[in-house]
Amino acid sequence: xxxxxxxxxxxxxxxxxxxxxxxxxxxxxxxxxxxxxxxxxxxxxxxxxxxxxxxxxxxxxxxxxx
Numbered sequence: 001x002x003x004x005x006x007x008x009x010x011x012x013x014x015x016x017x018x019x020x021x022x023x024x025x026x027x028x029x030x031x032x033x034x035x036x037x038x039x040x041x042x043x044x045x046x047x048x049x050x051x052x053x054x055x056x057x058x059x060x061x062x063x064x065x066x
C-alpha cells in the first residue's frame with residue numbers, strides 16, 4: 001500500500017508547483033502587457049520612449065528567465 005508520508009509529500013510538491021506556475025503566468029502576462037505598450041509607442045513614432053520600454057522589458061525578461 002501507499003504510505004501516508006509519500007502521499008503528503010506528493011501533495012505538497014504539487015501545491016508548490018501550482019504556486020510557481022501562477023507566479024510565472026502573472027509575470028508573463030505583465031511582460032506581455034508591457035511589450036504591447038512598447039509596440040504601440042513604436043507605431044506612434046515615440047521611438048525614445050519605445051527604446052526605454054524595450055530595455056526595461058528585456059531586463060525583466062532576463063530576471064524571469066534566471
